[in-house]
Amino acid sequence: xxxxxxxxxxxxxxxxxxxxxxxxxxxxxxxxxxxxxxxxxxxxxxxxxxxxxxxxxxxxxxxxxxxxxxxxxxxxxxxxxxxxxxxxxxxxxxxxxxxxxxxxxxxxxxxxxxxxxxxxxxxxxxxxxxxxxxxxxxxxxxxxxxxxxxxxxxxxxxxxxxxxxxxxxxxxxxxxxxxxxxxxxxxxxxxxxxxxxxxxxxxxxxxxxxxxxxxxxxxxxxxxxxxxxxxxxxxxxxxxxxxxxxxxxxxxxxxxxxxxxxxxxxxxxxxxxxxxxxxxxxxxxxxxxxxxxxxxxxxxxxxxxxxxxxxxxxxxxxxxxxxxxxxxxxxxxxxxxxxxxxxxxxxxxxxxxxxxxxxxxxxxxxxxxxxxxxxxxxxxxxxxx
Amino acid sequence: xxxxxxxxxxxxxxxxxxxxxxxxxxxxxxxxxxxxxxxxxxxxxxxxxxxxxxxxxxxxxxxxxxxxxxxxxxxxxxxxxxxxxxxxxxxxxxxxxxxxxxxxxxxxxxxxxxxxxxxxxxxxxxxxxxxxxxxxxxxxxxxxxxxxxxxxxxxxxxxxxxxxxxxxxxxxxxxxxxxxxxxxxxxxxxxxxxxxxxxxxxxxxxxxxxxxxxxxxxxxxxxxxxxxxxxxxxxxxxxxxxxxxxxxxxxxxxxxxxxxxxxxxxxxxxxxxxxxxxxxxxxxxxxxxxxxxxxxxxxxxxxxxxxxxxxxxxxxxxxxxxxxxxxxxxxxxxxxxxxxxxxxxxxxxxxxxxxxxxxxxxxxxxxxxxxxxxxxxxxxxxxxx
Numbered sequence: 001x002x003x004x005x006x007x008x009x010x011x012x013x014x015x016x017x018x019x020x021x022x023x024x025x026x027x028x029x030x031x032x033x034x035x036x037x038x039x040x041x042x043x044x045x046x047x048x049x050x051x052x053x054x055x056x057x058x059x060x061x062x063x064x065x066x067x068x069x070x071x072x073x074x075x076x077x078x079x080x081x082x083x084x085x086x087x088x089x090x091x092x093x094x095x096x097x098x099x100x101x102x103x104x105x106x107x108x109x110x111x112x113x114x115x116x117x118x119x120x121x122x123x124x125x126x127x128x129x130x131x132x133x134x135x136x137x138x139x140x141x142x143x144x145x146x147x148x149x150x151x152x153x154x155x156x157x158x159x160x161x162x163x164x165x166x167x168x169x170x171x172x173x174x175x176x177x178x179x180x181x182x183x184x185x186x187x188x189x190x191x192x193x194x195x196x197x198x199x200x201x202x203x204x205x206x207x208x209x210x211x212x213x214x215x216x217x218x219x220x221x222x223x224x225x226x227x228x229x230x231x232x233x234x235x236x237x238x239x240x241x242x243x244x245x246x247x248x249x250x251x252x253x254x255x256x257x258x259x260x261x262x263x264x265x266x267x268x269x270x271x272x273x274x275x276x277x278x279x280x281x282x283x284x285x286x287x288x289x290x291x292x293x294x295x296x297x298x299x300x301x302x303x304x305x306x307x308x309x310x311x312x313x314x315x316x317x318x319x320x321x322x323x324x325x326x327x328x329x330x331x332x333x334x335x336x337x338x339x340x341x342x343x344x345x346x347x348x349x350x351x352x353x354x355x356x357x358x359x360x361x362x363x364x365x366x367x368x369x370x371x372x373x374x375x376x377x378x379x380x381x382x383x384x385x
Numbered sequence: 386x387x388x389x390x391x392x393x394x395x396x397x398x399x400x401x402x403x404x405x406x407x408x409x410x411x412x413x414x415x416x417x418x419x420x421x422x423x424x425x426x427x428x429x430x431x432x433x434x435x436x437x438x439x440x441x442x443x444x445x446x447x448x449x450x451x452x453x454x455x456x457x458x459x460x461x462x463x464x465x466x467x468x469x470x471x472x473x474x475x476x477x478x479x480x481x482x483x484x485x486x487x488x489x490x491x492x493x494x495x496x497x498x499x500x501x502x503x504x505x506x507x508x509x510x511x512x513x514x515x516x517x518x519x520x521x522x523x524x525x526x527x528x529x530x531x532x533x534x535x536x537x538x539x540x541x542x543x544x545x546x547x548x549x550x551x552x553x554x555x556x557x558x559x560x561x562x563x564x565x566x567x568x569x570x571x572x573x574x575x576x577x578x579x580x581x582x583x584x585x586x587x588x589x590x591x592x593x594x595x596x597x598x599x600x601x602x603x604x605x606x607x608x609x610x611x612x613x614x615x616x617x618x619x620x621x622x623x624x625x626x627x628x629x630x631x632x633x634x635x636x637x638x639x640x641x642x643x644x645x646x647x648x649x650x651x652x653x654x655x656x657x658x659x660x661x662x663x664x665x666x667x668x669x670x671x672x673x674x675x676x677x678x679x680x681x682x683x684x685x686x687x688x689x690x691x692x693x694x695x696x697x698x699x700x701x702x703x704x705x706x707x708x709x710x711x712x713x714x715x716x717x718x719x720x721x722x723x724x725x726x727x728x729x730x731x732x733x734x735x736x737x738x739x740x741x742x743x744x745x746x747x748x749x750x751x752x753x754x755x756x757x758x759x760x761x762x763x764x765x766x767x768x769x770x
Contacts, residue, residue, distance in 0.1 A: 005715065006713070006715045007734050007736045025413060029731055030730065030732055031430070031731075031732025031733055033433045049413060049419075051433070290727050305723045305724045308726040329416070330392075338692070339690045341695075348416055349392050349416040359416075
């Protein structure tokens with residue numbers, strides 16, 4: 001790539017949600033232009049951040065090629081696209097895409113992802129492709145009831161997941177997820193874990209940069225908070241970093257990647273999910289890291305040297321601010337959060353709020369993770385969106 | 386003001402340079418919309434950051450009213466406008482402007498500014514309004530030759546300033562600045578200073594927040610670097626903060642303000658210039674402060690609580706990246722700067738570079754101001770723009 005630090009250089013994002021938004025803010029900081037392709041322009045806030053927009057579905061190759069031709073490089077903010085579409089867009093437009101379509105093809109759906117990482121020697125949660133009712137019963141009887149059924153494509157925040165308690169109920173869930181007619185469906189065993197961990201890795205031709213391993217707190221399959229660093233031994237921190245590097249190299253990944261692990265009672269790390277993009281678990285890095293995941297996303301894609309991933313303070317806690325009302329977005333009772341020292345409010349500019357929707361986040365830096373977590377909860381408790 | 390933390394809330398900037406750009410990035414972080422009014426849209430990079438733009442001169446009341454009607458609040462990024470225009474825009478559009486037209490009228494030109502602060506009991510550099518050739522000679526004979534002639538309006542980075550060595554040469558300079566036909570011209574004595582200092586203050590109905598006093602390094606009337614904190618006694622730090630608060634209260638200022646002081650050999654602080662907006666001396670706060678001047682600018686204008694102005698590390702140094710070539714903007718040899726730990730590159734997206742133009746800046750955080758300054762100079766020495 002020619003020197004990307006030019007005012008006429010344009011980075012294009014496929015997807016226009018908060019992840020593209022926060023990466024875009026970083027791209028602007030490097031003095032380059034930002035373009036955004038959206039499959040639901042009327043619902044997305046990034047349209048207010050640039051006049052360079054493209055619209056269409058993630059299957060509309062022509063629309064995406066037209067968009068890509070206006071960009072110098074393309075990157076992703078979600079996985080709702082197919083690698084063959086990415087291949088076509090890259091080939092027809094001549095605009096490089098990072099993570100590359102080849103990398104993406106190795107993790108683009110949950111089944112392929114499991115196989116890729118298993119083949120690379122990375123421990124993953126027990127899983128199986130489900131093709132029929134017999135498979136449903138067999139998996140439960142082998143790995144225990146209940147277990148989880150997942151659509152291999154398109155799920156997020158618990159959408160696309162179902163719990164299977166017994167064969168009958170598993171079959172209902174299977175049909176609900178599309179059965180034999182939709183995307184592949186896989187079964188995953190429940191893992192008896194003590195912590196859910198996550199880690200981010202940036203990589204390009206200049207090197208690889210790994211963030212500290214953090215702990216994610218989930219409620220109803222939605223991440224509600226992230227505590228950094230995770231309260232685990234230095235050995236486990238090192239092990240998580242090692243596995244994350246191994247996984248990124250296994251797919252020859254260029255960009256920023258996130259990996260979610262289960263830590264079992266036996267002290268084993270099992271890779272649960274990966275994401276070839278900035279990740280909710282890394283939002284704390286905006287203030288908590290010397291270089292944010294969004295800056296390293298842009299640096300990685302532009303093939304610039306990667307920035308220091310160290311923490312600024314001993315503790316960084318992020319609280320997701322979920323919608324509480326069905327209404328035009330309005331953030332009420334955020335005064336306490338704004339008044340706090342080293343507390344940082346981020347709102348995503350989504351036009352409509354609804355209960356449970358990710359509307360923003362609040363990061364608090366401190367000296368002790370647990371105390372900072374309790375303070376952050378208290379500071380955000382009154383917020384209504 | 387109603388709760389401004391709404392997705393349909395728009396903050397409008399009069400002016401579209403790097404100061405509006407960096408404030409806009411902060412406004413986006415609060416999930417609100419950004420609009421920009423520019424008098425030279427073809428030259429300004431903020432057009433790539435929002436589709437909400439207005440164009441026209443800073444005297445075109447109708448164009449500005451049309452722009453203001455699309456905004457919920459208006460703020461400034463320069464002083465190239467008249468308070469009577471601001472009054473008309475505010476009255477006709479109904480959109481509040483902060484800093485208010487009344488505040489602005491007290492500092493909108495250098496002569497009024499001096500009088501305002503002098504009346505408030507703040508020591509200022511010796512000055513006089515110059516009306517004719519006799520005044521030119523009288524000032525030099527009273528305050529010493531050489532001295533400086535300044536246009537009372539529109540100057541920046543040394544533009545609008547002339548040095549007067551003797552009466553004949555003073556008259557030439559006077560005529561060059563517009564003589565009796567243009568803006569008022571004032572004479573200012575050269576002050577025998579040991580340091581040039583600057584300080585930022587944010588203020589609104591919720592309170593007042595003062596940044597640490599920093600030292601600015603100037604070459605040919607252009608700021609080349611800022612070192613924070615300034616190497617002065619705690620008493621002088623406190624005195625600078627006190628004067629800055631006094632100055633902001635004297636104009637009932639709402640927004641962010643910067644004050645430049647000369648520190649004389651006798652240990653006196655003399656107010657040199659003020660700015661009712663984010664200021665180059667405060668760019669270091671983006672990473673060096675817990676809350677940046679741009680965030681506190683937006684908070685002040687939105688009447689949200691002001692954020693903590695403390696330093697993140699013992700030393701923060703900012704190097705201005707000035708254009709070195711006449712060409713389309715391209716930042717070469719920035720690798721060392723990008724590779725540094727806790728070094729932060731900001732480019733402004735200006736389409737054209739030219740020697741001496743402010744194209745970006747680089748902030749380095751460290752533990753010792755002088756060592757950090759030397760390192761920052763070294764890291765940016767090769768950069769060509």
